[in-house]
């Protein structure tokens with residue numbers, strides 16, 4: 001298993017995209033983190049919303065996540081009942097840290 005990140009940048013989307021971390025769908029014109037990588041010899045491009053981008057920054061556990069699972073894993077971990085609850089805390093300025 002190998003994963004090589006070739007490019008990573010923040011983009012304003014021209015098409016709707018699902019965030020890989022939370023599975024939520026974001027309309028054109030959203031600001032998303034775009035990551036292009038080679039995953040097991042296949043080119044792979046994924047998008048992260050602000051929240052999930054933040055979550056991947058603090059994720060030093062380096063566990064594998066399935067698509068849409070990242071935000072849920074952290075929501076549970078930080079004691080939120082839903083990803084939406086965590087997102088509104090994040091939107092009002094709360095930042096999360098792994099202990």
Ligand SMILES: [Zn+2]
Pocket residue numbers: 019020021022023024048049050051052053071
């Ligand atoms: Zn997300």
